Amino acid sequence: MKFSWTRVRAIFHKELRDYRRNRFIVYTMGVLPLIFITIPIIEIFAIPASAQLSTRAGLPLLYLLIIPAIVPSTLAAYSVVGEREQGTLEPVLATPISREEFLVGKALAALVPTLGIAYLLFGIFFAVVALFANSVVASAVFDRSHLLVLLLFTPLLAGWSIWVGIAISARSSDVRAAQQLGVFASVPPLAVVVLMSLKVIDPTLALALGLAAVLLVFDGIGWRAVAAMFDRERLMTGARR
Amino acid sequence: MTSANEAATDLLAPGGKREAPALVVDHLTKRFGPRVAFSDVSFDVAYGEVFGFLGPNGAGKTTTVRTLGTLIAPTSGRASVAGIPLTPRNGQQIRARISIMPESPGLYLRLTVAENLRCFAGLYELADAGGRIERALKAVNLTERANDPCGSLSKGLRQRVALARAILNEPAVLFLDEPTSGLDPVAAREVHELITSLRARGVTIFLTTHRLEEAERLCDRVAILNTTLRLIGRPDELREQLFTRNLEVRTHAPLPDPGRVFAGLKDVESWQQTPSGSYLLAVTDPDAAAPGVARALVGSDADVLSIAESRHSLEDVYLELIDEDVEAKRR
Ligand SMILES: Nc1ncnc2c1ncn2[C@@H]1O[C@H](COP(=O)(O)OP(=O)(O)O)[C@@H](O)[C@H]1O
Ligand SMILES: [Mg+2]
Numbered sequence: 001m002k003f004s005w006t007r008v009r010a011i012f013h014k015e016l017r018d019y020r021r022n023r024f025i026v027y028t029m030g031v032l033p034l035i036f037i038t039i040p041i042i043e044i045f046a047i048p049a050s051a052q053l054s055t056r057a058g059l060p061l062l063y064l065l066i067i068p069a070i071v072p073s074t075l076a077a078y079s080v081v082g083e084r085e086q087g088t089l090e091p092v093l094a095t096p097i098s099r100e101e102f103l104v105g106k107a108l109a110a111l112v113p114t115l116g117i118a119y120l121l122f123g124i125f126f127a128v129v130a131l132f133a134n135s136v137v138a139s140a141v142f143d144r145s146h147l148l149v150l151l152l153f154t155p156l157l158a159g160w161s162i163w164v165g166i167a168i169s170a171r172s173s174d175v176r177a178a179q180q181l182g183v184f185a186s187v188p189p190l191a192v193v194v195l196m197s198l199k200v201i202d203p204t205l206a207l208a209l210g211l212a213a214v215l216l217v218f219d220g221i222g223w224r225a226v227a228a229m230f231d232r233e234r235l236m237t238g239a240r241r
Numbered sequence: 242m243t244s245a246n247e248a249a250t251d252l253l254a255p256g257g258k259r260e261a262p263a264l265v266v267d268h269l270t271k272r273f274g275p276r277v278a279f280s281d282v283s284f285d286v287a288y289g290e291v292f293g294f295l296g297p298n299g300a301g302k303t304t305t306v307r308t309l310g311t312l313i314a315p316t317s318g319r320a321s322v323a324g325i326p327l328t329p330r331n332g333q334q335i336r337a338r339i340s341i342m343p344e345s346p347g348l349y350l351r352l353t354v355a356e357n358l359r360c361f362a363g364l365y366e367l368a369d370a371g372g373r374i375e376r377a378l379k380a381v382n383l384t385e386r387a388n389d390p391c392g393s394l395s396k397g398l399r400q401r402v403a404l405a406r407a408i409l410n411e412p413a414v415l416f417l418d419e420p421t422s423g424l425d426p427v428a429a430r431e432v433h434e435l436i437t438s439l440r441a442r443g444v445t446i447f448l449t450t451h452r453l454e455e456a457e458r459l460c461d462r463v464a465i466l467n468t469t470l471r472l473i474g475r476p477d478e479l480r481e482q483l484f485t486r487n488l489e490v491r492t493h494a495p496l497p498d499p500g501r502v503f504a505g506l507k508d509v510e511s512w513q514q515t516p517s518g519s520y521l522l523a524v525t526d527p528d529a530a531a532p533g534v535a536r537a538l539v540g541s542d543a544d545v546l547s548i549a550e551s552r553h554s555l556e557d558v559y560l561e562l563i564d565e566d567v568e569a570k571r572r
Contacts, residue, residue, distance in 0.1 A: 010363025014349065014356070021351035087347040091406065094310050095364035096337040232332070233313040 007097045011105025012112075019075070019113065028074050029117060036066045037121045041128055047137050061146050062194055064125060068118045068158040069186045075110035076165025077182030080235060081172045093232050100227050102235075107162050107223075114158045122150060149208055156215040161186035163222030170230045189215060261324050263288045263414050263445040264309065269318035271304050278304035281318070282470050286414075286447060286462075291440050293460030294449040295559070300467045302449035303344060306416045309447070310341045323413040337365065340412040344419050346403035350392035354383060354402050357391055358409060365410040377405040381435055397428025404435060408444070415439070417448045421455060433459060453559050465559060488527050488534060489551040490520040493544030502541050506533050521551065 019025045040060030083089040092102070129141050165182040172178035192211060264286035271278045279301030286292040294302050307313045309322050311332040320327040323338040348357050355374060362370035378384045381401040386394065391402060400420065407415055420436065421429040436459050439446060450456050456463045457476045464473040472479055488509075496502055499520060503512045508530030510523040524530040527550040538545050 004366060006366045007364050010360050013363075014352065014360040017356060018349055018351050086350070087343070087345040088349055089347075090307075090312065090343045091341070091347045091361075091403075092364065093312055094336060094341040094343070095361065096333045096366075097364050098333060232311070236307075236312055 003098070004101055007095075007101045008105040008108065011092075011097070011102060012109045015079075015106065015109030016113070019109070025075065025078070029071060029113065032071060032074075033067050033117050033121050036063045036070075037125055039063045040125060044129055044133050044137060044141065047134075060125075060141070061150060064118075064122055064150060065153055065157060065190065067121060068114055068154040069161050069190050070183055071117060072110040072114040072158045073161040073165040073182040073186040074179050075113070076106070076162040077169045077172075077178040078175060079106040079110065079166055080169040081175050081178045082169070084173075084236075085175060090236060093236060099230060099232065099235070103166060103223070103227055103230075106166060107159075110162045110165070111155070111158055115155060118154050118158070122154075145205065145208065148205070152208065152212045153215070156212055156219060157186070157189055159219035160189050160215060160222060163219065163226050167222070167226045167229065170226070170235055189218070261321075262286055263290070263323060264292075264447065265319075265321045266309070267319045269305075269308065269320055270316045271301070271308050271313065272316045277301075277468055279466065280469050282466070283318075284464055284470065284473055286445065288413075288445050289443045290462065291436070291446045291448060291460045293456035293463040294447065294466055295451070295453060295456045295463050296449075296466035297451055300451075302451075302466060303418055305466070306341060306343075306418050306447070306449060310339060310416055311335050312341075337410070338413045339416065340407040340410055341416040342403050342407040342418060342420060344422065346399045348391040348399055348402055348406075351390060353388050353390050354378070354394075354405075355387040357402060358406055361406050361409055367410060373409055377409050380408060380438070381405045395428070397424050397431060400424060400428065400432055401435070404432070408439070412444075414445045414447060417446060419449055419451065421450070421452070486524055486527055487551040488522045488524055488530060488548060489515075490522065490534065490538065490548050491518075491546040492520075492538070493546055496520070496541070496543055498541075502537050502543070503534075506530070506537055508533055 019029070040063040043060040043063070080089070083092065126142070129138050133141070161182070164185040165178075168181045168185065169178045172181070262285040264284075266282055266284050269282045270280045272280075282301075282305065284292075294305065296302050304313070308315050309320060309327065311322075311327065314329065315327070322335045325331050325335050325338070327335065349360070352360070355378075358374045358377060359370060362373060367373050374387075375384070378387055381404050383398070383401055383405060386398065391399060394402065404417075404420070407417070417436070421432050424432065433455070436446065436448070440459070448456075448459060460476065462473065462475050463479060465471040465479075495518060499512065499514065503509050503520070503522060508524050508526065510525070512520055512522045515521055522530070522534065531548055535545070535548055538548075
């Protein structure tokens, strides 16, 4: 049978509805990003005009990148084990859905809200900087390489967190443990971006593109690995086997 | 899809799909590591039949349903489901033509009844989802609750939603795994009535239960499973099959020498004294044996209170079987 976007859509819509009515998830999706946008805004206003502007202005952007790395990991980590705990996994897997359709539906349901939240918060951040920050600082923030890093790395970091999160979720028997592990696992690719933002690694355009390509490959591998690792029997019984 | 289907159907019955059984299970076994969930199970189920799979907890009923539903792979043996051979490649096709109502309803509790069904209509890629959902809800008398969140429903109502979800795709074979377990008698009766009405519509149903009277009441045929298949047949046949017919003789006082009284009778195969003091005579035909027994008793001056056929209920048969297994395991 060929890949069915109808089935992917069914999972996707169901997930979004469920998220919206899940207090824990609404709280996580609301509060975590708030923290990671408040800190960079404070940072920006704390920068003295004489400081090494580019480096100091890069740091707040880093906080912003934590949003796409961490927000979807909570969602993805919940995705399989959450359904297993509710007993809803079995009826879903008993339908004609293929594991690829199931996983893509789950991944998109984590990715789309993440991108929405992340880009919204970036918008708010830049608006605040443009309107209220010292003009020297503002121009350092609006550096082209910063913007590129943000735009490019947001979906790529999210992709990584999602596949790692789903993989952990599928092997877990406990939602909380899965979520903690998921957050932890979303950190490594962030580290590279950190080094770049702090200019430990020189953030040339070529390097950024190279890193993005590597991350893209990792996302692809993550998807294939997750799809290959988990057959129906595994998804249903999880860590029990 | 069609070619694989036809090939499968040809294999089973040259005449065409309808004549092929809905389920063919052939020496099927599932092990989880060293643990045997079920072993060497074989049976057929015809289209339109309600087939009961009866066994105690841990007998392997759920694992059988999951295996036939392609959720887990068998360790060995063969099967065909809705005319399609059970192979890893055919999983999706098989799942499109069946549905499973699992032991726990597994509803999205934060979603409404209609939202739950809409999700599954999408997963089955059903055309006219709205109409199907409406008909399924009507079939389980839940039209009024369509917009209630499933979390607000009672256990019995949730079970009905799960049943509506299971008939949404008009499955060729409907698997019901312990559909009434944990329900109060009223809710259980409602589910029984729904199953009876599905049966009347010709839906093929594979129903597991650990409750004998449920199997007896709802099913055309019953298989008794306890890791291996013990017995299979119509409820009345099963009773007949395991029914060693007995005459029970009650006397006012114990017989001084029962051996002498019963031994010479040609219709009596054996006799034993029950703990309550009555005598149980194994006979081939109670009606033929009774007069001779009565004469012998009178002849030996016994004070006879009653001579009656003692009936085994299917329940006795079932318990006896399960007991044998428990004892066999203890050994
Ligand atoms: N995923 C699994 N891993 C290991 N053992 C299992 C698994 N599922 C079921 N079993 C075992 O298989 C046997 C049959 O279980 P099950 O099919 O659930 O029985 P029933 O539904 O008749 O109560 C039990 O001994 C059970 O412990
Ligand atoms: Mg069971």
